[in-house]
Amino acid sequence: MPRGPRLTDRLGITHPIIQAPMAGGASTVALAIAVTNAGALGSLAAPYLAPTQIADAAAAIRAGTGGPFGINLFAPTPVPAAADPTAAMSALAPFHAELGLAPPTVPVAGGIDFAAQFAAALASPATVLSFTFGVLTSEQVAAVQSRGMMLVGTATTVAEAVQLEALGVDAVVAQGAEAGGHRGSFAGDFGASMIGTLALVPQMVDAVGIPVIASGGIMDGRGIAAALALGAQAVQMGTAFLTADEAGITEGYKQLILSTPESATRVTRAFSGRPARGIVNRAMTAIEGDAGAILPFPLQNALTRPMRNAATAQDRPEFLSLWAGQALTLARRQPAAAMVARLVEETDAVLARLRPGS
Template identity: 45%
Template sequence: MAVRTALTERLGLELPIVQAPMAGVATPALAAAVSNAGGLGSLGSATLDAEALAGQIAEAGSLTQRPFNVNFFCHERPQDDQARTAAFRARLAGYYAEENLAAVPDPGESYLPFDEARLAVVLEARPAVVSFHFGLPRAEWLATIREAGCLTLATATTVEEARALEAAGIEVIVAQGWEAGGHRGTFRTPFERAQVGTLALVPQVVDAVACPVVAAGGIGDGRGIAAVLTLGAAAAQLGTSFVAAAESAAPALYRAALAGAGEADTRVTRLFTGRPARALVARYVAEMTPHETEVPDYPLPGPMVRPLTEAGLKRGVPDFHPLWSGQAARLARAEPAAAIVARLGRETEAALHRR
């Protein structure tokens, strides 16, 4: 494929394709396979402590000599609203009884914000790309990462957020459309005003900032990649397509749910982590959506829901699993990551030549 962009040139990529980080699903093997195939693989590191983070970066580095991305969440530590926690605990109690589980555990922080310990790992490992979700870390940390030679990316869901990221020194903006699976990256704009579709968001962000823009959200094949390249994006980021990859950590029930999903089978929900995220609608999401106002702040609900997720895994049912997915789930194919990247490249070239 002959399409060259500012991002492919900067990183030496063969294809303008970025695998979304997807904490808990992306593995070092997946990231390395995507990078080896000519795209940019990514590690989702928001659930890892410093030791585990160093291990994953080292493992990915042992599997590829090409650039890969290491992604972090940036969020304020939450305050536990005891009344809301009690209400949420009461809602979960019936499910716990049904699954023969002990009492609902206390809330906790299953997703970790970027901190000094993770900064130290980054500065030691110096991955080619470091990216952030939910805003940015401290300005001095960001400057140190850039000085170490790492290319910095961050997510925006509005033009306002994109401008703020560029002003703070971020070198590449990931414009996340409303169609995207997983956590919404909104950090500055009120959530209700940050529900802009990918094809509307990308050209407006491209016009608003001077740095390269990566398009994310609802892109599931080469036609989508060609579309966002035409709109001015320097690359496309795909997540749901790589959940189906052979190298992902997605369990069988997740893969089966994805294989049977259509474009209308997802919903943005706070029920798993306390923060809006798009997932396939299984039993828990369907039944608990009317009670979302009782969910504790991000990321406190995670440990409260996890025993239900694990119980469902043991029974082989997706009822309580966070089935993160974008609206293009129907386009995902169960293939090795290298085959997915190669197919996407062929489809993109064909779509661009049809114009």
């Protein structure tokens, strides 16, 4: 049994639905506002934002809604060992030429000042701070809680959830292997941490006393009802919101989500150097095929950024990191508010159908 008040009450939301923070422009201020105003939790993805951008985006969300919303950051990861970028740069060179870009240049790590991002998040009107890729220091945990924000970590194994609970987070996202985007794994081998949502959630629920938020492959009311049945107190949905009208991805990317079969996503290091699930495309296949041509995170991410930015501007999905989860064929094209209302209706219908005598 979960201890303490229910997560929805603590988050101040009506429906147990969290719009996943999606870095790189996929989740937008408009999306967060629409989701929060529909009674779920909107999220601002701040991992790649400068402190002033975090302040501006959070203020814009607050201007659009009086409700709760979250800010998400990447926990600091170890600085990668020096690596020769020559092969990785050569692998990208033909794509740069095709996109009309100058040849790739040597990528540099850095540019992200976590302490400054964290300070900006704390100073913002957000009511929740979530993070992935690791842990925070106990001083940072105390700072979040003394500011009155809820703190949510991300775990891909039971052991990671136990570690996050010991750190003092208020809730944990159980990120199953189906999930789109980067793996949050931080305390074990990436491959061994590929546990499906159906297996991960109940084991995590049994192991920790804090609320568990199910994430990965949840696209409609059936998925939400299933997650609640497994003991999750809420769900965090990414891919489902990528096809919302307010999502910031290109039209080509949206169309691929709507038309790609469930067998055509893969976890790859090709775009960032860190495992992430996305739709298989030309760039992914070519970069993976160039043995030894992938730099560690965040160097590979910095290296592929010009290609991804140009591909976004030109709507050339074959050169984009098309992050998406395994249940992508269930995606629907709708405004976010209609999507939340539909998810709630569907969940209620599934739960009513399962009730004996109904």
